[in-house]
Amino acid sequence: MNKEARIKRFKSMSSSERQKLILKKMKAIGIEVGSGVPNKKYDSTEVYELINIANCFPELRYKK
Numbered sequence: 769m770n771k772e773a774r775i776k777r778f779k780s781m782s783s784s785e786r787q788k789l790i791l792k793k794m795k796a797i798g799i800e801v802g803s804g805v806p807n808k809k810y811d812s813t814e815v816y817e818l819i820n821i822a823n824c825f826p827e828l829r830y831k832k
Contacts, residue, residue: 783825787825787827790818790821790822790825791822793818794818794822797814797815799815799818799819801822802822
């Protein structure tokens, strides 16, 4: 899937669908919500973007 198609698909999703997708991707690569370290440089752009996106959803920061 090309970048434009991914962006279009992501924008067409509801907020809860986006959250589930983000959490699924983060879990697949072993990242926990809130595991970002301030001023830390990440090798993977995808990891950095996922952490920033997850920080936009405060309800994801609290473990159930």
